[in-house]
Amino acid sequence: MPAEKYGFKPTAAQMSFGEVQAHLAEGNDYLCSAITWVAAPQRSKVPATADKIPFFGGREVSRAAAALITVDDWADHYSQVAIDLRLNGLLPPTAKRRAQ
Numbered sequence: 382m383p384a385e386k387y388g389f390k391p392t393a394a395q396m397s398f399g400e401v402q403a404h405l406a407e408g409n410d411y412l413c414s415a416i417t418w419v420a421a422p423q424r425s426k427v428p429a430t431a432d433k434i435p436f437f438g439g440r441e442v443s444r445a446a447a448a449l450i451t452v453d454d455w456a457d458h459y460s461q462v463a464i465d466l467r468l469n470g471l472l473p474p475t476a477k478r479r480a481q
Contacts, residue, residue: 402449409452 382389387399396404414421433441442450463473 403445405452406445406448 382398387397387402389398390396410421410424413419432444434444434447436442436447436450459473463476466473
C-alpha cells in the first residue's frame with residue numbers, strides 16, 4: 382500500500398490500513414515477549430514515512446515499513462509451509478484442535 386493511502390478505512394468504524402499495520406507490529410512485540418518471558422522492547426513511535434534505511438534490492442524503506450515487511454514475510458512463508466504440511470497429510474499447528 383502506498384504511504385499516502387495508509388489512512389484508508391473501508392468504513393468509519395474500522396481501523397485504517399496504517400493502524401492495522403501498527404497494531405500487528407505492537408502485537409508481535411507483545412506476543413513474542415509473552416512466549417519467551419523476555420521484556421518487549423520499548424519503541425518510540427515512528428511514522429511510516431520516517432527514518433529511511435537500506436533494504437533489499439538497493440532500495441530504501443522506513444524503519445516501520447521494514448518491521449511490517451518482516452511480519453508480512455513470516456505470514457507469507459507460514460502459508461507456504463502450511464501447504465507443504467497439508468500436501469504431506471499433516472495439519473499445521475494452527476489447524477489442530479485444542480484439547481479441552
